[in-house]
Structure formats: C-alpha cells, structure tokens
Amino acid sequence: MTNEWAPVALVLVSHSRELAEGAARVAGQMAPRVLVVPAGGDDDGGLGTSYGRVEAALREATADGRSAVVLTDLGSAVLTSESVLEMADDELATRVRVADAPFVEGAVAAAVTAHGRADLAAVLASAQAAAASFAPASDASPVAPPAGPPTSPGGDARGDVVLRNPLGLHARPAALIVRMLAPFDASVQVNGVNAASVLDLMKLGAVQGDLLTVTAQGPQASEAVARLVSDVEAGFGEV
Amino acid sequence: MTLDAAWAVDWVRRSAATVAEHRDELVELDRQIGDGDHGENLNRGFAAVVAKLDALEQPPATPGDVLRLVATTLMSTVGGAAGPLYGTAYLRASKAGATDALGAAAVVAMLESALEGVVARGKASAGEKTMVDAWTPAVAAAVEAADHGAPPSAVLAAAALGARDGAQATVPLVATKGRASYLGARSAGHMDPGARSSQLLLEAAAEAAADAD
Numbered sequence: 001m002t003n004e005w006a007p008v009a010l011v012l013v014s015h016s017r018e019l020a021e022g023a024a025r026v027a028g029q030m031a032p033r034v035l036v037v038p039a040g041g042d043d044d045g046g047l048g049t050s051y052g053r054v055e056a057a058l059r060e061a062t063a064d065g066r067s068a069v070v071l072t073d074l075g076s077a078v079l080t081s082e083s084v085l086e087m088a089d090d091e092l093a094t095r096v097r098v099a100d101a102p103f104v105e106g107a108v109a110a111a112v113t114a115h116g117r118a119d120l121a122a123v124l125a126s127a128q129a130a131a132a133s134f135a136p137a138s139d140a141s142p143v144a145p146p147a148g149p150p151t152s153p154g155g156d157a158r159g160d161v162v163l164r165n166p167l168g169l170h171a172r173p174a175a176l177i178v179r180m181l182a183p184f185d186a187s188v189q190v191n192g193v194n195a196a197s198v199l200d201l202m203k204l205g206a207v208q209g210d211l212l213t214v215t216a217q218g219p220q221a222s223e224a225v226a227r228l229v230s231d232v233e234a235g236f237g238e239v
Numbered sequence: 240m241t242l243d244a245a246w247a248v249d250w251v252r253r254s255a256a257t258v259a260e261h262r263d264e265l266v267e268l269d270r271q272i273g274d275g276d277h278g279e280n281l282n283r284g285f286a287a288v289v290a291k292l293d294a295l296e297q298p299p300a301t302p303g304d305v306l307r308l309v310a311t312t313l314m315s316t317v318g319g320a321a322g323p324l325y326g327t328a329y330l331r332a333s334k335a336g337a338t339d340a341l342g343a344a345a346v347v348a349m350l351e352s353a354l355e356g357v358v359a360r361g362k363a364s365a366g367e368k369t370m371v372d373a374w375t376p377a378v379a380a381a382v383e384a385a386d387h388g389a390p391p392s393a394v395l396a397a398a399a400l401g402a403r404d405g406a407q408a409t410v411p412l413v414a415t416k417g418r419a420s421y422l423g424a425r426s427a428g429h430m431d432p433g434a435r436s437s438q439l440l441l442e443a444a445a446e447a448a449a450d451a452d
C-alpha cells in the first residue's frame with residue numbers, strides 16, 4: 001500500500017488533536033491515495049503544539065522519499081514546524097514546505113492536488129491559493145491553469161447538463177471532478193469557475209436540478225467536456 | 240574577566256528558579272492577553288533543562304554546550320510559541336558562545352544572536368508587543384556597555400536593565416504578532432508575558448555573572 005501513496009504527503013499541525021485528526025479525515029476522504037498525517041495537541045493530549053509529535057509526523061510523511069506540505073493553524077504550530085525543519089538535516093528540509101494557508105481549506109485543496117501526483121511546488125501553491133477563494137470577487141483559483149483564451153489551439157468546447165445527485169455539488173463530487181479532469185490537456189470551467197479547484201466548485205453551491213454549463217479550452221477540450229457531462233449525468237454514483 | 244561553562248550552568252539554574260517563582264505572574268499576564276499558559280510552559284521547560292543538566296555525566300565544556308542543551312530541551316518541552324522562539328534564541332546563542340571563555344564582545348555577540356533567532360523565527364519587529372521588545376533594548380544596552388569597555392558582568396547587567404525597560408514599555412502597545420494580536424486594541428494596557436519572561440532570564444544571566452566576578 002505504502003508504494004501507492006502519492007509522492008507528496010501532508011502534515012496537519014494543530015493546537016488540537018481532534019482538529020488535526022478531523023481535518024486529516026476530511027482531506028483524506030477526498031484524496032485516498034495521499035498520506036495525510038495529523039500532529040495535533042501537546043504531548044498529553046491537551047491544547048498546544050508538541051515538537052516531538054510534529055517531528056514524528058514529518059518523519060512518517062517523508063518516509064520512502066516522499067515530499068511533504070505542512071499546514072498549520074495558529075502561531076506556535078507554525079513556529080514549531082519551522083523549528084523542526086531548522087533542526088532537521090538539510091536534505092529533508094528541501095523536501096518539506098510550510099504552507100501559508102487556511103488550515104482546513106488549504107488541506108483539502110492540497111490533498112486533491114497531491115492526489116493527481118502533482119509535485120511539491122504545485123501542492124504548496126494550491127494550498128496557498130485556497131485563501132484567495134474566500135475573496136468574494138475571485139471566481140477562479142490563481143493556481144490551477146488559468147482559463148485559456150477562447151482561441152486556444154485545440155479549440156473550445158461547451159456542454160450543458162443538469163445536476164442530478166440529491167446532495168448537489170458538495171465536497172465529494174467536486175473532488176471527483178478535479179481528479180477526473182487532471183489527466184486531460186484542457187482548461188475546464190463549470191459555470192465560469194475553474195473546474196480544477198475543489199473550493200471554487202464547492203462555492204458554486206450548485207444543488208440538485210441546477211443547470212451546469214461546462215466550457216473548456218485546449219487540445220482535449222471536447223473530450224474533457226464530454227466526460228464531465230457524462231459523469232454529472234451518472235450522478236457521481238450517488239443516484 | 241570572562242564567563243565560562245560554570246556561569247552558563249548557574250544561569251540556567253537561576254533561570255529555572257526565577258521562572259518557578261514568577262510562574263503565576265506569567266500565567267496571569269498571559270491570561271490577560273493570551274491563553275494563560277506562558278508561566279506553566281516555561282516552568283515545565285526549565286525544569287526539564289535542569290533535570291537534563293543534573294543527569295549529565297560530564298560537566299559541559301563551554302557556555303555554548305549548555306545553551307545548546309537549553310535550546311533543544313525548550314523546543315521539545317515548552318509547547319507554546321515561546322518554545323520554538325526561545326529554542327531558536329538559545330540555539331543561535333549557543334553558536335556564538337562556543338568558546339570556553341566569553342569576553343564582553345562574545346557576550347554581546349551571544350545576545351545579538353539570540354535576538355536574531357527570535358526575529359528569524361517569529362518575524363516580529365520592535366513595537367509589536369512581543370519578547371522582541373525586551374530583547375531589542377537589551378542588546379542595544381549591551382552594545383553600548385561593551386563599547387565603553389565594560390566587563391561581561393556589567394554588559395549583562397546593562398542588558399537586564401534594557402530588558403526591564405523594554406518589557407515595561409510593552410504595556411501601552413497593541414499586539415500585532417502572536418496570539419495577543421487576535422485581541423487587537425484590547426491587548427493594550429497589559430505587559431507582554433514573553434517580554435516579562437525575557438527580562439527575568441536576562442536578570443538571571445546578570446546575577447550569575449555578578450556572582451562569578
């Protein structure tokens with residue numbers, strides 16, 4: 001099983017053991033092949049950060065040559081993570097980055113990106129872009145490939161489909177879409193937002209019965225649209 | 240007049256004692272603008288350092304060896320923000336204190352390194368109501384004393400006075416770094432707990448040096 005983990009793992013450092021474990025489950029559910037290691041609370045299970053727990057989590061995450069992105073909640077979680085890295089050997093430190101990102105949203109975005117076997121820089125960037133998706137005016141994540149101009153070489157494609165599954169476009173189907181689209185050489189949007197961003201898809205708040213307009217640009221634009229339309233019609237296995 | 244490993248050991252023991260003595264005061268300061276654990280965090284950390292010192296089979300050779308032990312122990316036992324901050328400070332100071340006898344210039348270098356460590360870790364600058372506000376005037380006073388030819392003990396005495404003034408000056412400040420920054424304007428009117436503990440630690444250093452003279 002270990003060999004199948006994506007090359008970039010996550011370490012979630014929180015003041016609270018429950019918060020770290022809960023966030024790891026939320027992120028892990030959307031990216032089952034990403035190793036997500038929680039490191040929450042102090043040594044006695046109380047609120048705080050533990051140098052030893054963070055160090056152990058980092059060691060587990062970076063075993064077998066993996067890289068890791070670290071997500072943190074409040075101040076001392078950041079400071080402790082950076083201290084562990086300062087004390088670690090240089091080779092390990094080059095494979096680890098501490099993200100400046102919101103804890104839960106950053107973990108989810110990073111996990112989904114890592115699941116597509118993205119590299120360290122891309123996973124870090126997707127975590128850090130998660131903050132931007134709170135901004136009311138932003139309608140596309142700055143990390144994922146920007147929607148190309150309408151005159152992309154492979155041409156454009158477009159399709160409309162009605163959302164069928166009862167729970168709407170919640171976290172699981174949003175993650176499925178991002179993962180399904182990753183191998184396509186195309187920039188895809190759903191109702192104008194970047195379909196490579198779980199958070200942007202979720203923010204659409206699309207519910208059962210809503211019409212989704214799928215647009216795409218790039219060499220595989222029409223394949224990507226066709227696949228997405230058929231997945232939505234199939235109800236993501238939820239109907 | 241120089242300071243050796245025995246001075247550093249004495250500094251650590253006096254630090255543990257003063258932190259234990261002021262534990263409740265530090266807890267109360269942190270309760271005003273934080274989560275109330277600073278006194279407990281530091282007390283646990285320095286108690287662990289003393290236990291490690293007691294367990295050493297050979298006395299440490301240089302002040303740097305002692306400070307390195309303090310650094311690694313505080314990092315893994317303090318828990319709150321102060322753990323990595325003081326841990327980094329002592330770690331950087333240990334590199335500057337790696338000779339067996341520290342003169343005035345080496346003491347200044349050690350204090351400067353400690354301040355650099357806190358700043359590197361916490362990214363706070365002076366005026367943000369953190370321990371940086373104690374360390375900055377402490378280093379400035381130490382530099383000035385050394386420039387006037389003061390011996391190491393007087394350099395540390397000057398640093399302790401600088402830290403005391405710096406800690407006092409955090410009272411009216413509004414915190415913009417650390418946990419207290421979440422309080423915004425309500426953080427004004429209270430002394431920063433980390434600045435106060437920095438003062439206590441530098442006073443312990445000066446007392447140990449005065450004793451060594």
Ligand SMILES: Nc1ncnc2c1ncn2[C@@H]1O[C@H](COP(=O)(O)OP(=O)(O)O)[C@@H](O)[C@H]1O
Pocket residue numbers: 075076269273274276277280318319320321322324357360361362363368369370371416417418431432433434
């Ligand atoms: N970014 C920072 N830079 C410098 N000092 C800081 C920073 N954040 C916190 N501190 C210091 O740490 C002290 C609080 O320490 P402590 O109570 O142990 O940590 P926590 O805030 O995690 O509970 C503050 O009073 C302040 O002096």
Ligand SMILES: [Mg+2]
Pocket residue numbers: 269273274275276277319418
């Ligand atoms: Mg505190």
